Amino acid sequence: METQEGAELCFPLMSNSSCKKPAFSFPEFLLFNITLSFISVVTVTLNLLVIISISHYRQLHTPTNIILLSLAVSDFLIGLLTMPGDIMQKTSCWFLGDLVCFLVKYVSYVITSASVGNMVLISIDRYVAICDPLNYPTRVTENRVKACVCVCWLCSVLYNFFLVKNEISQPGRFNSCYGECVVVTDHITGTVDVILTFIAPVCVIVVLYMKVFVVAVSQARAMRSHVTAIKLQLSVTPTRRSELKAARNLGVLIVVFLICFVPYYCVSLAEADLLNNTTASLVYFLFYFNSTLNPIIYTLLYPWFRKAVKFIVTLQILQPGSCQAKIL
Template structure:
């Protein structure tokens, strides 16, 4: 273990993750400008993701006009995306670059659980949002009676609890028996049996896709019918509902596009191997979705652009700033 500076035939410095530990894994250190570039890229995207989702969270929490059931669901989605930017992106980025795991055995078991809980909760949020938009477009007159903030909060709590239970069940072996995650010190590999991967595909991809797609097809059909029979008094409200449904539909499509490559790779490889370069890249694509969501809000929600301007110019510290009108410029 004292051969700290040996060099192999590929001119890579062969080191050990923990040179003072006889059980340490080897570390093939590659020197190059691309590593510096990747580290800068990961840091930039992580900070950008945290910053944008904090804007969403502060906007919805601070401004009274945004205290609606739909925005409560967006708040929950932004919290999940914030966790991705704070924890998952940096760690997953380091795993993509570094061959060694330096965060300890306990976090090696906890990290996959955090990852699966967050991404499963995000998908659950999108399902609830789809149901919310369907009710708003299909039955607008009874929407206030059927959907309120308390029910939205309850659905969010149920969603997060289910995500925790489901993720624990899926990763039970790796959590209870963490020694299976590594063969030497400095290694963290997640193994999931093919049967569990197939179950996960059915639970978190096939079923949600069928449900979400069917709901948005119905939303488009109902919106088209309403456009043909709409009156001038309700035109503005109907247009607003259609715009919200379209925007959240884009969020759903982007989410699924980020999910599908991971499942294709996992099923192709036969098991979820945490040390696979392909799987690590697919994980990173999943994380990137959390950066895209607030960008979509900025592009399609004028209220988000206005509230972000108030936050960045520190106007939210003015008296009664929570009552600012964010929709006065809506067209």
Template sequence: MQILPGEEEIQDLLSCQLNTSCQKQVRSRNESAFVYTALSFVSLLTVLLNMLVLISISHFRQLHTPTNVLIFSLALADLLVGAQMIPLEMITRSNPCWYLGRLMCYLVPYASTVFTTSSIWNLALISVDRYIAVCEPLLYPSRVTMRRIISCTILNWTSSFTYCSWLLLHHFGKPYSYDSCSGLCVVILTTNSWTVDLFVAFLCPCCVIIVLYIRIFTVAISQARSIKSNSVSTDLMKTSKSERKAAKTLSIVIVIYLLCFAPYFSSNFADWFSQMVINWITQINSCLNPLIYAFFYPWFKKSMKCIITLKILQPFSSELNLM
């Protein structure tokens, strides 16, 4: 499966193929074994780690917080990447011919685009959540409620489905891959669509994230100075420290995400090998987020231990203290 901006690129691609069918590329046994083994491991690890995040947040009542709802949504998108995008990447990179049929050629790029779009805007919502928690801590309980966060999360996914339907409308209407060269699945984006996608699915949310986190860390530095001068109450000191730690952890998630996805929006102009590496980097990002939680969040370590040892099957396990 390939994604190309504009119709000129698709014509150039098809002119390199026979008019009747895709040319299967023969790869060495060692190369194929390496690709299958590496991507299978990443796919399995991504699914398992994000599944632990989903189970932890949904099972333990102490983790039922607005911020964790957003983390749950992000983990869901990451799990779907591990379960759908990485295995299909394994198939298409080991054999460029597409054998999954026309319907899957429609659905797979659509689902992949939805996961990517919802993830980046989910990170933007996390940035807003952290901004209010750090910069306006006294107003946070009233402004950021579970009902509002759940509504925003549902709206994010709904908007992603709607937006991606418009984005790939040209691909749905003109399946060139089956008209001119059978055995290929090529996603066609018009130049205007690709430009809009660059702004909507990357530049706009990135600007929101960067601006808010600059403000967050400016306020965090100011709060740290106030704490050192003992000019705030003990309770406010503890709350401020906790919120700043959460902001720091989630900022690491966001920075790694942006570093992984920045090359993705320039991959259309790269050669085949560069595109392959860039796609792998973006997909491995879905595996990195739970590892960051495990490293920085004590609650994830404790919940993971409870899940692995099957303590969650015990009565009242959902009431355990994980903090």
């Protein structure tokens, strides 16, 4: 927590053990809070629209969209819970107690791990759809995807509980003063955590999408070939082309995810103390800004989302039988 000499104390009656309030000029404080609060509200609103769209319209109940729904839930929770907690922590003293601090941090870890897991599931889904299209309908079903999503969230809850279980007995033991919210893991545990929850999943994502890219390029060349034109007319269906388009769109989603997540994990792995400076703070918020960008990507790349949002805003979603509407 950045402070200046002579700054006000969080708890004036505990002058020897109280943290000092973060030092901001009023314009800086106002701009910082308004900007971050706006991002939080936008994140919650846009992801809520995604959740309502996929949940309500039955035509959108596909294996791929179920994973997108899970991703939207994690992004929604980041905007609703994690961002406000971080705004409070960085712009003022922490007055909610050590237990609430621990719970906020723990929930943040769970949501982040689940988001990474969802990205891995998206990569696997596109890999099977593009590289093994004949078996995709039988291998990737709605029930199997729902089971995988549930396992993803359950593993995230259990793994992060094991990671911070020592904090449960004595929350706030790493706080240097009253009014601070800190949860610390040792260097070895932190390094293992980065490997298991980021480096390994990213390697899987990159390898799978490289294979998808190679197959997609070869198919695109085949489609342009005059020699195989007649054969392709029989074998390359509109469904097949839609799968290639879906792979491209989800590829954009994953690239944005990597751009937002990689800087944070690089800084975390290099030196935890760097997170206290201004540059690392920007990296930190870029990490969460990914949750805002995801539904914006849906708006730009998915016509069904724009159509669903129109139905929701105009309240057509309240009409009887609206769940059967043609969205695709």
